Amino acid sequence: MDRIGVVGAGIVGLAVARRLAELRPGARxxxxxxxxxxxxHQTGRNSGVVHAGLYYAPGSLKARLCTRGRxxxxxxxxxxxxxYEEVGKLVxxxxxxxxxxxxEIGRRATENGVPGxxxxxxxxxxxxxxEAVGAAALxxxxxxxxxxxxxxxxxxxxLRSGGHDVRLGFEVTGVRRDPLGxxxxxxxxxxxxxxxxxxxxxxxxxxxxxxAGDDAEPAIxxxxxEYHRLVPERTGLVRGLIYPVPDxxxxxxxxxxxxxxxxxxxxxxxAVPAAAREGYGWGTVxxxxxxxxxxxxxxRPLLRRYWxxxxxxxxxxxxxxxxxxAAREFVPALRDDDVVxxxxxxxxxxVDRDGTLVDDFRIHRVGPVVxxxxxxxxxxxxxxxxxxxxxxxxxDPRTG
Numbered sequence: 001m002d003r004i005g006v007v008g009a010g011i012v013g014l015a016v017a018r019r020l021a022e023l024r025p026g027a028r029x030x031x032x033x034x035x036x037x038x039x040x041h042q043t044g045r046n047s048g049v050v051h052a053g054l055y056y057a058p059g060s061l062k063a064r065l066c067t068r069g070r071x072x073x074x075x076x077x078x079x080x081x082x083x084y085e086e087v088g089k090l091v092x093x094x095x096x097x098x099x100x101x102x103x104e105i106g107r108r109a110t111e112n113g114v115p116g117x118x119x120x121x122x123x124x125x126x127x128x129x130x131e132a133v134g135a136a137a138l139x140x141x142x143x144x145x146x147x148x149x150x151x152x153x154x155x156x157x158x159l160r161s162g163g164h165d166v167r168l169g170f171e172v173t174g175v176r177r178d179p180l181g182x183x184x185x186x187x188x189x190x191x192x193x194x195x196x197x198x199x200x201x202x203x204x205x206x207x208x209x210x211x212a213g214d215d216a217e218p219a220i221x222x223x224x225x226e227y228h229r230l231v232p233e234r235t236g237l238v239r240g241l242i243y244p245v246p247d248x249x250x251x252x253x254x255x256x257x258x259x260x261x262x263x264x265x266x267x268x269x270x271a272v273p274a275a276a277r278e279g280y281g282w283g284t285v286x287x288x289x290x291x292x293x294x295x296x297x298x299x300r301p302l303l304r305r306y307w308x309x310x311x312x313x314x315x316x317x318x319x320x321x322x323x324x325x326a327a328r329e330f331v332p333a334l335r336d337d338d339v340v341x342x343x344x345x346x347x348x349x350x351v352d353r354d355g356t357l358v359d360d361f362r363i364h365r366v367g368p369v370v371x372x373x374x375x376x377x378x379x380x381x382x383x384x385x386x387x388x389x390x391x392x393x394x395x396d397p398r399t400g
Contacts, residue, residue: 045345069382225269301355
């Protein structure tokens with residue numbers, strides 16, 4: 001019997017385990033995670049948006065897997081009775097200066113086969129979002145929302161029902177090759193031996209990958225995304241999703257509005273350097289995380305390039321008034337007392353040694369170990385397609 005291990009019980013790790021179970025019905029799949037539940041970090045702390053593929057470079061892994069993943073996710077939600085709502089997205093150019101950027105998004109989206117895409121004038125965009133303003137917009141009516149944590153829980157339930165193991169409270173402290181064959185994954189004195197291993201450890205993925213014999217590059221640099229939520233009586237300000245034209249130099253999309261499947265509306269997120277990989281507030285500081293970030297060679301050139309951007313993000317984080325001023329450029333009717341703080345998220349941003357922000361998915365293989373080194377947005381949307389891609393590498397006979 002094949003024994004396959006997966007480190008990480010976020011949506012990507014669970015989806016990989018599910019796909020491996022489909023391809024190897026006789027295999028024994030073991031998923032391990034240090035938390036006491038699945039989907040605790042990035043999967044359970046994102047905006048819940050199912051991306052249609054507007055932004056990604058045509059031909060990239062992101063573009064291909066987002067398109068495939070969206071279809072698979074919609075099918076999965078229908079099969080499991082989970083909410084999947086096509087609320088639509090507006091990408092709004094605030095002024096004529098942003099129209100070339102909007103044109104580029106339109107070009108990419110068309111090449112990526114985004115369904116139903118429309119270019120709207122400033123007047124037409126208000127037919128979609130009456131409270132929004134802008135010079136022009138792109139409307140993606142098939143962009144949807146889901147509860148990704150609920151999807152992860154459903155996948156975990158499938159695995160357990162199939163006789164596989166989702167072992168929680170198992171923090172990986174060591175990975176070594178067994179002289180008799182296979183890979184031994186340890187958590188203190190507890191051990192799991194598998195024939196093949198997949199690392200989908202999110203915010204800890206570089207550390208676990210290094211234990212498994214992979215390179216140090218890219219390293220994870222954490223960025224906290226801070227959310228605000230409209231008070232219930234003001235959720236009518238936004239019907240679906242309202243996004244800015246993003247800065248093409250950065251992997252972050254900028255402050256935007258996102259309706260959730262429970263009917264709430266979040267303003268999400270700015271991106272500030274986090275003092276802990278799982279630091280969801282300014283008061284959470286872990287010296288090891290700070291030290292590793294500060295000493296990674298790529299951080300210095302990163303700061304040289306983007307210090308002005310990050311200074312603005314930090315100021316917005318410390319001042320709700322500044323944060324809302326950015327949001328009000330798209331929805332002028334937004335008032336300061338319309339929002340409350342909402343739970344934050346932390347993005348596992350992979351950074352190369354030269355300071356490059358890794359944008360596309362990146363997957364390595366080291367003998368019998370496959371490591372998912374970078375799985376940023378739209379990883380949740382793409383999870384079931386990423387799983388197909390990763391499972392093919394795991395089961396490649398050349399791996400060993």
